[in-house]
Amino acid sequence: MPQIRPGVRRLFDLMLRRHDIASRDVDAEIALHLELRIEQLVRQGYSRDAAKREAERRFGAIEHARPSLEQSAHERDRRMSLRDWFDSALQDLRYALRGLRREPAFAGFAIATLALGIGANAAMYGVVDRLLLRGPEHVREPERVVRFTTTVARQVAPGVTSSSAGYAAGQSMTEVTFGSAGYVLYDNLRTHARSFADIAAYVRTTPALGRGRTARSIDGGAATASFFTLLGVRPALGRFFLPDEDATGSPALVVVLGDAFWRSQFGADPSIVGTTIDLDGQPHTVVGIAPRGFTGVELSRVDVWVPMSLYSQSVTNNWPRSWNAQWLYVVGRLKDGVSRRAASEDATRTHRATYDGPPTRAMAKARVDATPIGFTEGGRESTEVSVARWLIGVTVVVLLIGCSNVANLLLTRAIRRRGEVGVRMALGAGRGRLARLFVTESLVIAALGGAASLLVAALIATLVRQSLLTHIEWTASPVSARVLLLAFGVTLVAGLIVGIAPAAHAARGSLQNAMQRGRVRLGAGALPTVLQATLTASLLIGAGLFLQSLQRARTTPLGFDSERVLVADMAWASLGDIPRDAVRARRNEVLRRALSRIQLHAKVERAAIAVGTPFGSSFGVSVYVPGYDSLPKLGGGGPYVSAVTADYFATVGTRLLRGRTFTLSEGPGTDRVSIVNETMARTLWPQQDVLTKCIRIGADTMPCARVVGIVEDARRYDLREEPSMQYYIPLGQESGFGGSVLMVRPRGSPREFSATAVRVLEDTDALVERATAWPLREQIDPLLRPWKLGATVFMLGGVLALLVAALGLYSVMSYSVAQRTHEMGVRIALGARTRTIIAMIVRQGVVMAAVGIVAGIALAMTAGGRLQALLFDTSPRDPTVIGIATVVLLAAAVAASVWPAMRAGRVDPIRALKSD
């Protein structure tokens, strides 16, 4: 006989025996019936044998009748046991509901806890589903679509340590990857590469809708005609661009509207197709409407799409073949059966073979890689997506804490009801039956919690969408079908998890002994409480680290005073048919006049004009330095050039380290001078007197521009960058690039001054059609989004977890105190002071919390390594953060233990001794 567990064997015996019993009963019934029939027939005069035959005849052929009756009997038994099971389950359900109604506080708390945990998970699943799991809408087979990145070799600047954490671990310091490219790369790949079904390019733009003073900025996109066919998207109305409309020589003034924009701006009027709208001062014909939710290969919304050729005209001269400018992103669709690796090799080969720029440029030997479209610039996952991954972890942790709390509550409740359980067992309830009772209770609580969680999920999801991830086009409702499905699944699992402990105890009959074993009084609550403290500590530490990162990112020195500067741009009215030089001269004259007027304003400290500004546009022209055949190539690239007026450095707050700034008289036609940044000085002329040096800008034959000053390094486009060489020249001495903006440093807040600035500028001259002004900070704040997101979610999770864990601790301590009433009575009778009792109880609670905190810190430290990449200038082991988290948790533990402790202190010794 194989060794089978007694309980299992009993179960089998029961099942087999029932079958046999039923068969035997049927036999007995048939036998009795035949016997009585025979007797009746014999009484009527039949012989014994004849009676027997007649009896069997009347019964029906025995050989068929018996098995058929047996079958019916088994069917009957089956139906009846099913009915029994159903009835008892219903009974359990009613009992569970009654029990919950009798203890509304417990029920409310348990349901609320589960609702929060399940709801948070469902909400985050919805967010993560959009960010990570599903591809962009309306893209056919997104896994076959790739994004091209370019990798070139760069040198590290001598004497500079590079600690940029933004680069993927393992990437050599001498390689730089970037995602943007020039039209020429797109063209070359499309014409000559063989691994791709098609290749396209796109970029995000900010066109102005409407004319004159009432114009406003909208979210736009420029794309090649091949973009839409490559993605496989169909227009909701009309069509997308024709190849002719995207021709490099003569692009058409056409536009495709985004669905949300069409609805909000034009009331979803289908007759808009064929009419024109004003973009950037020119009428564009609407040729189609994009389907709902289409945003290209990224997730941020797009209001209007224009042809790439049309947009590129405003980027630079010779944009179809220039290797000097990179403003678009190139994507491709792999041919069937081609791997990404093979495609990358093909793309690299094609690029190197078709490169026709200067052969000494690093770009000549660049590597072109085909990466999945989920990756952003530099071939890395966007920080938002990484943070989203961690968010899942946070919500799962909150759910676990909630479940463990509710499980604990249910267990202590079960122990409290041991008397009733004992009665049931005495009345014959089996252990399995009891276990089922407890599981039903927990499933009911979970079901109610699950229903409530949908509301929580909708709230949290809406909150996250509208405050943290506003730039993404959300098309699904916060509680979509997939979210519902997940909520249902999680509810089921949660219900089973929390029901296991009490059910297991009931099945083992250990509830009876629970109270005899003194250890259980705290044992039942200790482990889950410590666990909760651990998880809560981890969450709070995470929150602290993100908050710290956010703070540091916000205040990290950028090389200029970002909160003091206002940027102003002007849109010019048309001057009619006059030569371009004359137009430029007129505009410059108005610009200078505008600058003077602004500078004279009482509320303005300083102002300047600049071409090439931080977090704005960057320009690079060829630079020849005496003593260098070719300039060293730094990680950050360069050298980049800006043309500025005299007051520029004081306006933006870039410190002058040596020498002087430009004077008012220096400009077009005067001696060539330049100011270099620290990195440039250190790289080109280490240990030498920089102020005696000069550089030739544009060509080797240009007069050498004397270096008259050194300024500190300023960030160009990101919070953390590789160092790059930058230099400045007086406004008017630049050639080959343009695009002036005004930088203003008002006395007060830039935002408050923006309306005034716009008025002053627009009043300068009728040539200024429209002026816009925005604080420079607005261009930098979006970069803080990932840390804002992380901080918010970890804070929410941490606070939630803290609440739940504290309430859990409170209930465990309350229960423990209630069980130890006798002991308290004895202590008080023996003379213990109230203070001592309170201290004792509180100490127990705090010890549990402390153990959990230590474990939580250890957990945070080990996981810290992976968190490092997401933080900004913060070590995962930051002692301040850990210290604060510890204090907060201990305070919560004390607060949670104090109430029950006070109750313990107030025990009436006489009553306590008499009871129990």
Added chain:
Amino acid sequence: MADALPVVKGTLDVLVLKALSWGPMHGFEVTTWLEDRSGGTLDVEDSALYQAFYRLEARTLVAADWGVTDNNRRARYYRITAAGRAHLRAQTTQWLRYAETVSGILSAPVR
């Protein structure tokens, strides 16, 4: 005696319930009860009766327990439940109405 009538499908259950409404009986007792009441007109195999018992049991219209007969023999006694009584009442009414309607149509004089 006239030719035996085959039992109309579905009515056997009601007949059994009617029998049991007089009190708990075991299988053979119900058989003889029906034979007496119908004067032998109904043609039903005994085993069909037991099928009816098991069906009714499954539907909880009838409950069964082992007991002892007058002659100290072990027999399975069936008794009608409250649900069974309600079912019997409803079916009886329905059947009588049906019979009345049908016989009314069939006994109308031929024109």
